[in-house]
Amino acid sequence: MSVTAGIRPKSPAERLLATNSWLVFAFFYAPILVLVVFSFNANDNVGIWTEPSLRWYREVFQDQAVLNALKNSLIVAAISTVASTILGTMAALALERFRFRGQKFYDGLLYLPIIIPEVTMAVMLLLFFAQGFQWLDSTIGWSPTFGLGTISLSHIAFNISFVTVVVRARLGQMDPRLEEAAADLYASRWQAFRRVTLPLIMPGVLGGALLALTLSLDDVVITNFVAGPGSTTLPVYVFGLVRRGVTPLINAVSVVMLVASMILVAVSFGFQRDPKSRVEPSSRS
Amino acid sequence: MNDEVAVARPELEEAARRAESRRGFLIALPAWFYLTLFFVIPLGIVAVYSFATRSSTGRTILGDWNLNAYRRLWDSLVVEIAARTLVLALVTTLICLLLAYPLAYYMATRRPMVRNILLILVMIPFWSNFLVRTYAWKVLLGSDGPVSQLSQALGGEPIRLLFTNTAVLIGLVYGFLPFMVLPLYAALERMDWGLVEAARDLYAGGWTAFRKVTWPLSLPGVMAGSILVFIPTLGAYVTPAILGGAKTTLAGDYIVSQFLAARNQPFGSALSMGMMLIMLAATIVYFRWFRPSGRDL
Amino acid sequence: MSDAVTLQGVSKVFGDVYAVRDLDLAIGDGEFFSLLGPSGCGKTTTLRMIAGFEFPTQGSLRLHGVEMALQPPNQRPVNTVFQSYALFPHMTVEENVGFGLRMKKVAGAEIVERVRRALDMVQLTHRATASSKQLSGGQQQRVALARALVNEPEVLLLDEPLGALDLKLRQAMQTELKDLQERVGITFIYVTHDQEEALTMSDRIGVMNEGRLLQVGTPQDIYEQPTSRFVAGFIGEINLLPATIVDHESVRLAGGRLVAATTGAAAGSEVTVAVRPERLSLFGLGETVPARLNAVRGRIVRRVYFGDVFYYDVDTPDGVIEVKEENRPGVALHEIGEEAVVAWDPAATTVVES
CATH class of the missing domain: 2.40.50.140 (Nucleic acid-binding proteins)
Structure with a gap:
């Protein structure tokens, strides 16, 4: 059967579907491809192709402003990923494994940062920090300023929700009897969590952390609002350049950022594949 | 041995239940506290600011509460921007749906191996940096960019798309298309294809089977994808800022400009509140009528 | 013969529904006791109360005379074989079986020895280092048994452990379980909705319906002299x-x-x-x-x-x-x-x- 299915003449509808799909994929990848090609163009003018060169990549890694922004990005991403992963995982555990007063409200609250438009959240945080700093100055005489601190705090605020959703999905798939089995086998609450729950939800936790990392490394709008002088992150810096025009330097920075994204995708597939491929084919014997 | 203490009684069971509930609450507390401080209070501040007054120097006077900012929401300029944003968001959602549905259908009907490869091909743009992907279109559509050069090489006019509504539309479709494909694919892949066969067996033609079985069953995916595209498009800022021009102001830019350029915080706050209400309404409609079956959210 | 498990006036209320109502039951040491009834009759809730996963709303639950009604599961000398086995998927067979002993802080050498003996008992020594996910249904069942029995519990609780197996294997496992129980001499409390399982394996059967224990007796008693219309109708034709x-x-x-x-x-x-x-x-x-x-x-x-x-x-x-x-x-x-x-x-x- 399968042999004949392979050489079965394709129906017009089937052919139309296939054409559409490949056109969409072309749409997905053509712009990226063009960008990558142009980033290797030696010419100062983006539109005129002269010869392939690594000139702009060299310039990227000598550009002090870019390097500084990159450093800021990494600091903020590291802080906000760690903090939001811990807070989000705890929130997911509480929601999925416990019943407590105000749970419905809490659940709704956790969805809001995902639903709310980025621009609105940026406005909220800007006014909050401005107002808060003013208040701190007038009450205890401490006047903090906008900078990496405010950026990190803001990134954590939107990342918690995303981590919670991802970890919760994983917890939902996990058989709660496994935790009962651990308790039945003399494990305390903490031991059951440490030895059974945590290892089993780890792909979800790592997936959530990766999502948080990506969101933090990509964020422009919110960061743009809560950054202070000298605390620009890479996307915000690039955004500023991009608004002014197209330059070969931006092409090169963009490709570097793309490559970073790709690496993260590859890592995330690594997480997801690991438990699946080990479990599924072998479970039938 | 003291049986009095240890035998179960309703109040002891209740106490145990409450201790368990308290434990859950304590685990929830850090994130709850964080979100209260950095989300709920900021939201409250925006709400308060929207009733405040702007001084002539651009400072916000907390006091002298009024509805002026909300009244300005009915200015013809604001209504025009809102209408343009809404239309653009709807068109973007529709185009995404038209492109993504056949793709998701195609993916879901492939062999598992092919399916996974195609899925990865969709995931890559999904995870890639949004700013960079938008910038790629600026390169493509520029007056001396590849699209224009290609047109000229074919003997046509130079194409000037950059800084137009069309450019913004292309950028938005490009940016949010993966958000449409993934839920659609998930819905179609999960579907019991035996039902389609059953429909065919009961004398439905290919098109009828699609209309009566596949489409209704994929509706949750259609709704999820639409909401995932529609909502961020409504608030889009990066795409119009990069690809749009002065005449294509959208709600997102407009709000930002109230804070970073015009320095009218009360009005900007009122705009934010308005946008938020539209989103919440859209989301509530979604959860009311098209709640994905199964899990309780 | 002392009683391994004693329940007196045990009730469990969920919301305003009685899952178990006023249950009195004494299960002897070394007995193979089955709780039989249709789904939702309260048999699993009863088992979960003995295990400690649920606390009774009211009543006394003693294990060898020690009141346990409100003790958490990890402090009870009982172990459970779960319906779907609940083997830890991220551990090998050995690690699964040794889990309880590690939690009890038994010395390393002793753990090794006892795990070996337990696997020997269920004839799975050759699969010791396999991932628990690589096992067939019958093997998983045996690992679940070994994982519980290795702790030498006072009472072993089994929640429909054969439900997931196909007919042939189920019949083979019935015999094996009964033999095993006679060899180790531990009290088994076996929850099932399958009357044949209950009749063939048990020393005594308790039939439950709608949260109440209707009749307790030997398989013959239950089959030949049902005392209620429900028991008569539920068991056999x-x-x-x-x-x-x-x-x-x-x-x-x-x-x-x-x-x-x-x-x-x-x-x-x-x-x-x-x-x-x-x-x-x-x-x-x-x-x-x-x-x-x-x-x-x-x-x-x-x-x-x-x-x-x-x-x-x-x-x-x-x-x-x-x-x-x-x-x-x-x-x-x-x-x-x-x-x-x-x-x-x-x-x-x-x-x-x-």
């Missing part, structure tokens, strides 16, 4: 015929026929007469029916061939009666439409409430 008590030795069926049955109920009360199909015989109209037998005349309306037996449905004035006749020489074959007499020994008649 049975004919339930409405009747009225005449005196201590006879009842009148709905069709007016008087049959002999021993009862303690007051004359005139409405009851149900229960007779198992295999206790009934069919006589052709020409044959003589022994006088001491209860006899009802009717017409055969259906005959179903089962290989070793025939089932007949006989339409009588007292209702349709199902008769099970062996398929062997000497037992006459009857045709559909034939008039016949259904007869049975008065001793095989049980009278339960209507």
